[in-house]
Amino acid sequence: MRLAENRTRATAAAHDVASLHLWRAALGLRAWWIVVRSGLSGQRMIRMFCAMLRPALVLAVAVVAVAPAQADEAAARAALSAPGTLVVMMRHARAPGGGDPAGFALGDCATQRNLDAAGRAQAAAIGAALVAEGFAPDRVLTSRWCRCRDTADLLALRAPEAFAPLDSFFGNRARGPVQTDALRAMLAKMSEGEKIILVTHQVNITALTGVFPASGEAAVFRPGPDGTPQMIGTILIQH
Secondary structure (H helix, E strand, O other): OOOOOHHHHHHHHHHHHHHHHHHHHHHHHHHHHHHHHOOOOOOHHHHHHHHHHHHHHHHHHHHHHHHHHHOHHHHHHHHHHHOOOOOEEEOOOOOOOOOHHHHHHHHOOHHHOOHHHHHHHHHHHHHHHHHHOOOOEEEEOOOHHHHHHHHHHHOOOOOEEEOOOHHHOOOOOOHHHHHHHHHHHHHHHOOOOOOOEEOOOOOHHHHOOOOOOOOOOOEEEEEEEOEEEEEEEEEEEEO
16 A cells, blocks of 8 residues: 555645746846846836745745645554544545536436446555554544545444534535534544544535645544644545
8 A cells, every 4th residue: 555645746746836936936036136236216116026935925824834634644543542632534436527416416326426436446445554553443434425435334333323513515605614613523522532433525524624635645633622723644545
């Protein structure tokens, strides 16, 4: 199995993009200097240069702030068997495509985007890897979408329970804050030492944690008193 290769590549790509923006900003500084020497308005060029520099600074700060939380797989793996309350919030395994087809019906898997053979194998591999790491959840909660329910079943950790706040709101973003608040409220009520795994969707994970997960990737965190995640890291297990 290959662990976290997608995240490593994504982080490297983000750094490359930041470097590109900084390089472009440097060119802007050179242009500003040339124009100032030519006698044109320096103030105007300063405003232009600041506008060019701003995206680079914003992106660079975002990379530095987000990449460590997403990339710290070693800490996340160590937390799986350590004492203390813990949440593993994972995106369903590989299900090719995006969103759901027209005619989607919650109770009919034939109308939904589902796991393919690779996704089913990935889900089973994730479950086996979590067991090998010593993770024994007290509860497995899942979105009611078929690709999440199937992932939860194939993890083979314990019988999953459907939990509506984990349902996708990809097609109805207005539901996002309501569902995220409900999820945070549930996390705030976790018992001391309780460990749970949540099987859900990219939009749900990103809304709660800020992590943009690959298929099968999990954000590992401890819930704060109000249910806000205290991030440890992420884990990606590829079949």
